[in-house]
């Protein structure tokens with residue numbers, strides 16, 4: 220099966236995850252796909268393949284002859300985002316795309332327009348797989364799975380291609396932030412690897428935010444407004460004062476690249492009590508700590524002004540920048556860049572303005588930057604993938620696994 224057929228087969232499986240279901244996996248339909256992938260891997264000759272009760276698929280391709288280097292993991296996720304349906308996807312292949320608006324659905328007047336998605340211009344002459352406008356496509360991350368399995372098939376049938384042991388992992392529930400909850404890194408058996416879950420061809424990320432969630436509770440005193448002089452302590456006004464002590468321009472809407480922010484994402488209140496929630500984000504660990512200090516200083520200042528225990532804050536760390544861990548293995552960065560250049564692809568190194576499963580894995584002991592899949596506009600009806608990008612990514616992966624080969628069989 221070529222990569223296009225493989226991808227089109229995978230998106231027939233509805234694997235949407237569900238954040239409201241506490242079970243693992245969150246939807247049993249993910250198990251159906253996991254089982255299919257397990258069978259497919261066995262059929263192409265990856266004998267050591269198994270899935271567990273949570274739907275994680277583990278597979279190992281033995282190292283090529285004479286290899287002395289440590290195993291390399293390749294990881295992708297099986298679920299699709301809860302944002303939009305992934306059931307009954309009816310894909311369409313546009314051959315030799317001409318750079319015009321793409322009418323996804325004439326009846327419903329759903330169009331992927333060049334004005335909204337200017338990056339379409341980069342795909343002129345390529346073959347694109349698009350949706351009919353009523354579902355997402357699921358290239359996030361079934362393109363990643365198709366690329367890994369196509370590589371696996373190549374390695375099995377070309378034993379002369381040098382590579383370390385390849386440890387494949389397909390995870391459920393990534394889109395709802397639970398992709399690493401039940402992962403067994405011992406079973407996987409690698410301490411370095413890549414997630415294949417990025418976007419446009421060439422994209423490569425080894426940095427993400429340091430992230431904390433902040434809860435602010437303000438305790439006031441309510442009183443009859445007509446007779447409250449010297450008594451009323453309006454928690455909502457103190458909440459506004461608290462917010463105004465934070466830097467005005469350090470918000471998501473005013474920042475990009477490696478600029479951090481405070482994001483007020485929830486507020487509610489009455490005179491007696493108000494509460495606010497913030498997302499605190501920064502790539503740089505020391506500025507991340509300074510941001511936490513600023514929150515504490517603002518609370519201290521207002522507690523001095525309005526009486527102690529007026530403001531309570533709770534800071535919970537959610538994830539950290541994987542670069543802090545990955546910098547100990549520069550080959551993970553350098554080999555990825557070389558593998559792309561060998562395939563005549565210019566790397567686009569982007570710091571992720573969010574978190575990834577790779578960030579969690581990096582702190583669990585599996586250093587894990589993120590490589591591109593060739594997919595675009597994930598989580599929605601305008602999602603598409605270029606077939607040539609997927610093919611190129613398989614070529615990049617072939618180069619990459621040889622760069623990790625150390626041993627005495629090179630060139631045989």
Ligand SMILES: [Zn+2]
Nearest residue numbers: 296359360416
């Ligand atoms: Zn993804």
